[in-house]
Amino acid sequence: MYTTGTAFLEALQEAGVSYIFANLGSDHPSIIESLAIAKQENKELPTLITCPHEFVALSAAHGYAQATGEPQAVIVHVECGTQNLGGAIHNAAKSRVPVLVFAGASPYTQENELIGGRNEFIHWIQDVFDQRGIMRGYTKYDNEIRTGANVKQLVHRSLQIAKSDPMGPVYLMGPREAMEEKTKPVTIQKELWEPISPGAIPPPKIEELINDLVAAKKPLIVTSYLGRNPEAVKELVRLSNRLAIPVIESIPHHMNFPADHSMHCGSYWNEPNQVDILSEADFVLVLDSDVPWIPMKNKPSDSATVYYIDVDPLKEQMPLWYIPSKRFFKADSYTALKQLNDHLEEHGKIDQKMVSQRWSKYSEFHEHKKEERLLLEQAENDFITPEYLTACVRELMDEDTIILNEGITNYGVISNHIEASIPGSYYGSGAGSLGWNGGAAIGMKLAKPDKTIISLTGDGSYLFSIPASVHWMAKRYNTPFLTIIYNNQGWRAPKNSTLGVHPHGIANATQDFYVNFDPTADLSTIAAAAGDAHAITVKKRSDLKNAIKAGLMQVKNGRAAVIDVYIPHVYSDKNEITNVKETVK
Structure with a gap:
C-alpha cells in the first residue's frame, strides 16, 4: 500500500x-x-x-x-x-x-x-x-x-x-x-x-565601501555568526591580513575568526563596560551579527562610519532593532568578502605604512589580552573559577574537538578562554531559550561521529536540556559526549539583570533574588541513571584535571560522561574572585 x-x-x-x-x-x-x-x-x-x-x-x-x-x-x-x-x-x-x-x-x-x-x-x-x-x-x-x-x-x-x-x-x-x-x-x-542563490553586494557599491575601508585609520570588524560557513572564515582572515583589520566577536555562536590570529581582539557578552577598540574605531564593518553591541553599555563613536552586511540586515522578526549605518547589504558573508578581497587585489591606494603600523599595534594588543586571560586562569586558592575550568578544558581537548557553549553568565568566559581557532570547532545556540546543549550534542555527534563533543553548560541550562531524555538517547544511539557543568547552584542571570536595573535595591540589600538551587541536586547522576553516563562531581581545583581526563577517556571509549564542577555559588560575594581580578589589573 x-x-x-x-x-x-x-x-x-x-x-x-x-x-x-x-x-x-x-x-x-x-x-x-x-x-x-x-x-x-x-x-x-x-x-x-x-x-x-x-x-x-x-x-x-x-x-x-x-x-x-x-x-x-x-x-x-x-x-x-x-x-x-x-x-x-x-x-x-x-x-x-x-x-x-x-x-x-x-x-x-x-x-x-x-x-x-x-x-x-x-x-x-x-x-x-x-x-x-x-x-x-x-x-x-x-x-x-x-x-x-x-x-x-x-x-x-x-x-x-x-x-x-x-x-x-x-x-x-x-x-x-x-x-x-x-x-x-x-x-x-x-x-x-534548490535553495535561492546567495545574495551579494551590488557592484556599484563595492568601490564605495572599499574606498571608505582603505581610507580608515582605525577600521574594525565585528561578527557573531559568520563562521556558519567555514569558507567565510578564510575570506575574513584574508581581508584582515591584507589591511591589518582587528576583529572582535559579539556573543559569538560560531568560530568566526581564529583566536590565535594576531588580529583577534577578543569577544564580549553582556559586560557592562565600553570596549575601547570599538569606541576608537573610525570605520566599523559588521558581518553577520544580530547584536553587534549593546548601545546602553558599549557602542562605536557617533563619527564612525558603519557598514552592515548580513543575511538579514533588517532583522524583520525583531520588533525593536536599529543600528544606524551608512549602508545595509543583504548578502551572504562569504560572497561579500570574496567580492571585497578580489577588488582589493586591484586597488592601488593602500597605505602599506599605515597597515604595518596597525598590524604592530593590534598584535601587541592581542598578546596583552592573552596575558590577561592567562593571569585570570592562575587562581592560587583551591576553589574553581570559570576561567580556570575553561583553561583546563582547552589544555586537554585536541584538534578533533567540538565545543558547545551554553554557559550563560559564563558565556563570555568560555568564548574568550577556550580560544577556538578551527572553523566548525565551536558553537552556541545563537538564541535565548536554555537547554539547547544536550540535544545539540547528540545531533552534532550524529553529524560528526569522528569528533569529540564537549558541552560546556551552566547548571540551569543543563536542567533545561532535559538530561534524562538526552542521556537515554545518547546511550541508545551511540552518541557519547562529555558534559561539563559550570555549577554555581542557581541562576546568576536573573540576579545580574536585577542588579543592572536596581543596583541599590532591596533585593541587593537582602540578597533575596529567588534564584538559588539549594539544596543542590546530584546533577551528574541524573545522566548516570537515565543513560549509564559516567558521573563525576568535582569541588576542588586539585581534582579537576584528572576528572576531565577521566571523562574524556570514557567518551573516547563510547560512554557519555558528565562532570559536575562546583564554581563559586550564585550568592557568593565573589571577594576571592575579585581579588584575583584586581591582581590582574
Whole structure:
C-alpha cells in the first residue's frame, strides 16, 4: 500500500534528510506502517531517532544542521507535541537553522467515512482551531498536507524555503485521513528545488565601501555568526591580513575568526563596560551579527562610519532593532568578502605604512589580552573559577574537538578562554531559550561521529536540556559526549539583570533574588541513571584535571560522561574572585 505517509518519507529521503527526530503519537500510523514496510523491503529512508521529549528532538536537529548546513526532520504529536517543542523552535528561528517540523493533526471524520477517522477519545480533545498558528511566529513557512497527490512538492518547497537565506524552520501538518490516503508515486526532479542563490553586494557599491575601508585609520570588524560557513572564515582572515583589520566577536555562536590570529581582539557578552577598540574605531564593518553591541553599555563613536552586511540586515522578526549605518547589504558573508578581497587585489591606494603600523599595534594588543586571560586562569586558592575550568578544558581537548557553549553568565568566559581557532570547532545556540546543549550534542555527534563533543553548560541550562531524555538517547544511539557543568547552584542571570536595573535595591540589600538551587541536586547522576553516563562531581581545583581526563577517556571509549564542577555559588560575594581580578589589573 502506497500512502501519503509513504510519499512524505520518500520526499525527505530525496531531499537529503538523513535523520528524523521523532516523538510519535496516535496521529502517525501511516508513518509507522510505512517505515515498517520499508524496513521489510530494505528500502532506504531517513533513520528514525526516537526522542522521549520534543525539545530534545528539535535541539538535536538544530545541532546537526549547525554542524553540516543540512536540514533534518522532526516529527511531533499534534498540537500537544508542537507546543512541547517550546523554546527549541525559538532557538531554531533566532539562530536561522534550517529544519522541517511535521506534526499530525486530529482526524476530521468520526463515523468511519475514511481510513484514519477518529477512534480514540483524544481525537476530540486534541482538535484545535489553529494548530499552525502555534508555530507561525517562528517559522518561515507553514502548510497543511491535504492529499498525497502533491505531498512531495510541499516537502521539497518547504525545505527549499528552510535552506534559503535567511534560513529557518518550516512546519507542515497532516491529519490522519490525509496521511492514510492511497496515492500514486510522483517523480520529483530534486535539482529544481534548490535553495535561492546567495545574495551579494551590488557592484556599484563595492568601490564605495572599499574606498571608505582603505581610507580608515582605525577600521574594525565585528561578527557573531559568520563562521556558519567555514569558507567565510578564510575570506575574513584574508581581508584582515591584507589591511591589518582587528576583529572582535559579539556573543559569538560560531568560530568566526581564529583566536590565535594576531588580529583577534577578543569577544564580549553582556559586560557592562565600553570596549575601547570599538569606541576608537573610525570605520566599523559588521558581518553577520544580530547584536553587534549593546548601545546602553558599549557602542562605536557617533563619527564612525558603519557598514552592515548580513543575511538579514533588517532583522524583520525583531520588533525593536536599529543600528544606524551608512549602508545595509543583504548578502551572504562569504560572497561579500570574496567580492571585497578580489577588488582589493586591484586597488592601488593602500597605505602599506599605515597597515604595518596597525598590524604592530593590534598584535601587541592581542598578546596583552592573552596575558590577561592567562593571569585570570592562575587562581592560587583551591576553589574553581570559570576561567580556570575553561583553561583546563582547552589544555586537554585536541584538534578533533567540538565545543558547545551554553554557559550563560559564563558565556563570555568560555568564548574568550577556550580560544577556538578551527572553523566548525565551536558553537552556541545563537538564541535565548536554555537547554539547547544536550540535544545539540547528540545531533552534532550524529553529524560528526569522528569528533569529540564537549558541552560546556551552566547548571540551569543543563536542567533545561532535559538530561534524562538526552542521556537515554545518547546511550541508545551511540552518541557519547562529555558534559561539563559550570555549577554555581542557581541562576546568576536573573540576579545580574536585577542588579543592572536596581543596583541599590532591596533585593541587593537582602540578597533575596529567588534564584538559588539549594539544596543542590546530584546533577551528574541524573545522566548516570537515565543513560549509564559516567558521573563525576568535582569541588576542588586539585581534582579537576584528572576528572576531565577521566571523562574524556570514557567518551573516547563510547560512554557519555558528565562532570559536575562546583564554581563559586550564585550568592557568593565573589571577594576571592575579585581579588584575583584586581591582581590582574
